[in-house]
Amino acid sequence: MSAQRFHVTYHVTPTDSRSIEDHAMDICIEETVEIPKAAVSKAHWDAGIVGKTESIRQLQGSPPCYELVISYRVDITSNTIPNLMNVLFGNISMLRGIRLVDVEFTKEQLKVFGGPRFGIEGIRKILDVADRPLAMTALKPLGLSSQELGKLAGSFARGGLDLIKDDHGLINQHFHPFKERVPRIMDAIRDAEAKTGKRSLYLPMLAGRFDDVEEQASFAKDQGCYGLLVPPALIGPDTGFYLARKYDLAVAAHPTFIGTNFNDPRHGITIAMLLGKLMRLFGADISIFPNFGGRFGFTQQECLDLCNALRQPMGDLKTTFPAPAGGMSVERVGEMVKTYGTDTMLLIGGALLLHPSGPEQGARAFATSLEKASTSGKQS
Amino acid sequence: MSAQRFHVTYHVTPTDSRSIEDHAMDICIEETVEIPKAAVSKAHWDAGIVGKTESIRQLQGSPPCYELVISYRVDITSNTIPNLMNVLFGNISMLRGIRLVDVEFTKEQLKVFGGPRFGIEGIRKILDVADRPLAMTALKPLGLSSQELGKLAGSFARGGLDLIKDDHGLINQHFHPFKERVPRIMDAIRDAEAKTGKRSLYLPMLAGRFDDVEEQASFAKDQGCYGLLVPPALIGPDTGFYLARKYDLAVAAHPTFIGTNFNDPRHGITIAMLLGKLMRLFGADISIFPNFGGRFGFTQQECLDLCNALRQPMGDLKTTFPAPAGGMSVERVGEMVKTYGTDTMLLIGGALLLHPSGPEQGARAFATSLEKASTSGKQS
Numbered sequence: 001m002s003a004q005r006f007h008v009t010y011h012v013t014p015t016d017s018r019s020i021e022d023h024a025m026d027i028c029i030e031e032t033v034e035i036p037k038a039a040v041s042k043a044h045w046d047a048g049i050v051g052k053t054e055s056i057r058q059l060q061g062s063p064p065c066y067e068l069v070i071s072y073r074v075d076i077t078s079n080t081i082p083n084l085m086n087v088l089f090g091n092i093s094m095l096r097g098i099r100l101v102d103v104e105f106t107k108e109q110l111k112v113f114g115g116p117r118f119g120i121e122g123i124r125k126i127l128d129v130a131d132r133p134l135a136m137t138a139l140k141p142l143g144l145s146s147q148e149l150g151k152l153a154g155s156f157a158r159g160g161l162d163l164i165k166d167d168h169g170l171i172n173q174h175f176h177p178f179k180e181r182v183p184r185i186m187d188a189i190r191d192a193e194a195k196t197g198k199r200s201l202y203l204p205m206l207a208g209r210f211d212d213v214e215e216q217a218s219f220a221k222d223q224g225c226y227g228l229l230v231p232p233a234l235i236g237p238d239t240g241f242y243l244a245r246k247y248d249l250a251v252a253a254h255p256t257f258i259g260t261n262f263n264d265p266r267h268g269i270t271i272a273m274l275l276g277k278l279m280r281l282f283g284a285d286i287s288i289f290p291n292f293g294g295r296f297g298f299t300q301q302e303c304l305d306l307c308n309a310l311r312q313p314m315g316d317l318k319t320t321f322p323a324p325a326g327g328m329s330v331e332r333v334g335e336m337v338k339t340y341g342t343d344t345m346l347l348i349g350g351a352l353l354l355h356p357s358g359p360e361q362g363a364r365a366f367a368t369s370l371e372k373a374s375t376s377g378k379q380s
Numbered sequence: 381m382s383a384q385r386f387h388v389t390y391h392v393t394p395t396d397s398r399s400i401e402d403h404a405m406d407i408c409i410e411e412t413v414e415i416p417k418a419a420v421s422k423a424h425w426d427a428g429i430v431g432k433t434e435s436i437r438q439l440q441g442s443p444p445c446y447e448l449v450i451s452y453r454v455d456i457t458s459n460t461i462p463n464l465m466n467v468l469f470g471n472i473s474m475l476r477g478i479r480l481v482d483v484e485f486t487k488e489q490l491k492v493f494g495g496p497r498f499g500i501e502g503i504r505k506i507l508d509v510a511d512r513p514l515a516m517t518a519l520k521p522l523g524l525s526s527q528e529l530g531k532l533a534g535s536f537a538r539g540g541l542d543l544i545k546d547d548h549g550l551i552n553q554h555f556h557p558f559k560e561r562v563p564r565i566m567d568a569i570r571d572a573e574a575k576t577g578k579r580s581l582y583l584p585m586l587a588g589r590f591d592d593v594e595e596q597a598s599f600a601k602d603q604g605c606y607g608l609l610v611p612p613a614l615i616g617p618d619t620g621f622y623l624a625r626k627y628d629l630a631v632a633a634h635p636t637f638i639g640t641n642f643n644d645p646r647h648g649i650t651i652a653m654l655l656g657k658l659m660r661l662f663g664a665d666i667s668i669f670p671n672f673g674g675r676f677g678f679t680q681q682e683c684l685d686l687c688n689a690l691r692q693p694m695g696d697l698k699t700t701f702p703a704p705a706g707g708m709s710v711e712r713v714g715e716m717v718k719t720y721g722t723d724t725m726l727l728i729g730g731a732l733l734l735h736p737s738g739p740e741q742g743a744r745a746f747a748t749s750l751e752k753a754s755t756s757g758k759q760s
Binding site for chain 2: 015026030031032033034035036038039040044047049075076078080081082083085086087089090091092093094095096138140141142143167168169171172173174207208209210211212214231233234235236237238239242243255256257258259260261262263264267268269290295296297326349350351353354
């Protein structure tokens with residue numbers, strides 16, 4: 001019986017005049033055996049250890065670009081995130097003109113990596129909100145005291161927001177050490193919940209040295225948090241997903257320091273793959289991404305492709321909340337709901353601080369406009 | 381007394397018509413407080429929590445590009461690698477037209493991060509080789525048995541190579557599990573050493589899930605390894621450096637999956653910064669990089685800039701071996717020694733497998749041509 005294989009689609013814009021077949025063979029070798037073709041043994045070819053070009057198709061447009069499908073043996077990735085990333089886009093990350101656009105995983109891979117623990121339904125169940133987009137905000141700026149951050153969290157919770165996360169810049173600085181701010185913020189949110197009867201979830205930022213992060217995850221769980229803000233590029237692509245699984249916490253994946261992977265249209269990994277399909281496979285319940293028309297230069301189509309990757313059927317995997325962010329404002333809520341639909345988590349951060357009556361009113365304006373946009377969407 | 385600051389140089393190619401001062405302010409805010417400028421309090425401005433533009437200078441060439449120096453408070457990075465990376469190039473990784481080209485660290489930062497444990501001198505001392513470039517190779521391909529890898533390692537060691545590393549594709553696959561191959565390879569190398577009297581160091585690849593890597597590092601130490609092959613992008617930028625320090629092992633840093641950071645000339649992080657200054661600061665004793673004229677598209681100047689970053693004075697930090705690699709062959713040894721000088725570690729991998737008399741002769745040809753090139757360099 002031959003070994004199971006999975007299929008990877010790359011868009012390749014050749015950087016020299018060699019044939020596209022040669023470029024395809026480069027990838028097949030570079031991502032697996034990494035030795036000259038002449039040094040590959042017959043046994044290795046027969047066993048299919050080398051990647052295999054399954055199809056080549058020229059795409060429309062100029063310069064010439066080709067869609068290649070390359071299959072790899074499943075077992076060369078040993079079903080771990082670091083090893084999988086190494087096969088998908090390891091050394092070829094240092095080449096030019098290669099874009100990873102899709103992966104068709106086998107049933108076994110979907111099962112082993114497992115996807116979201118909670119997913120859209122699970123998060124909705126915890127919050128008891130069935131039928132509208134969710135509202136999320138971020139605690140910032142960096143440099144406030146833990147007490148001030150707690151106060152801010154209380155305001156946001158009283159204002160009616162569903163999720164409150166740390167800004168990804170809040171790490172373990174002396175202004176607001178993790179073990180000081182997490183209890184303060186949880187206390188403030190519990191106070192607010194006692195008053196309003198509405199639940200708000202707090203997701204602290206998981207980041208630090210190798211020997212810090214597990215203690216942070218465990219501490220967050222002990223403090224009653226339901227999830228974590230996880231920056232895969234800062235702490236390693238496996239770390240946060242592994243720890244969230246171990247401590248039964250939800251994951252909101254954050255794209256800080258990951259951007260060079262997807263901002264060259266001819267090289268890297270599409271935003272739909274990296275922040276979409278892969279984050280979902282690895283276990284993101286929420287995937288935060290830069291919305292079109294904000295501070296970051298992504299197109300509406302790229303954002304919609306990403307949402308599809310998070311919400312369309314993918315074996316038995318749960319779906320992931322897309323969380324568009326990055327310079328969003330309350331004025332754009334209607335447009336965002338129309339664009340992204342109900343199963344979306346809108347993330348508005350700094351703009352809430354600008355509300356003339358303060359952050360609680362800012363949060364309330366956000367929650368109210370979301371409620372309105374969501375109702376009007378249903379009537380239309 | 382005002383807080384200590386460190387200085388970061390970016391090259392910015394504006395992507396819209398706003399002033400360069402506005403673009404500079406974008407970075408100052410995005411990498412720190414990440415809220416609208418109008419929402420930053422006087423206290424925050426006064427405390428210098430926001431990044432500060434120190435200078436702006438237009439560079440020659442078209443499109444217009446500017447050199448910005450921005451200073452940040454040292455304490456907002458909490459002196460950890462994940463936090464530092466987040467401040468240097470976190471969310472701005474998702475923008476376009478920003479290139480991180482240099483960082484001037486404070487004495488305190490250099491001391492806290494610490495740099496290489498062994499460095500060029502330390503590695504030379506272990507090997508007792510004072511005055512020539514070192515020869516390194518890689519065990520591959522993926523998919524051999526542990527026994528076959530051991531045999532190959534023995535051949536390379538008998539051939540006289542100084543360092544033998546795992547290929548970065550050897551992770552923990554069932555063909556050659558870490559705990560099976562490391563003892564096999566170490567045994568084979570010890571046998572060779574007993575015959576030749578010449579020491580060879582073996583560096584196994586550190587990669588796996590969060591809960592695997594510490595056991596791997598500890599196991600490697602117990603087996604008598606002197607160092608590890610560390611892929612920062614696969615396991616997290618801190619992980620391998622932390623573990624190597626804890627278990628007193630040398631680090632050879634590998635750039636797999638890190639390439640999109642440096643292959644866009646207008647955006648990202650220069651190879652000299654990322655594989656040079658930063659890897660050295662974090663603790664790389666050896667930094668592997670794609671040599672010019674091989675499979676990867678870097679220029680000779682980029683490679684030399686990287687070498688400078690690894691070997692020039694940097695406070696009290698030890699120096700790091702540059703290890704040019706990527707499609708190198710024995711025929712290029714003379715040219716590489718001439719280009720890079722004595723304090724270099726040449727890495728030739730797959731090409732040694734093509735030697736008509738087998739890998740031991742391939743290794744010997746490499747070692748001999750290195751000896752020759754090195755002697756002729758001294759006479760000239």
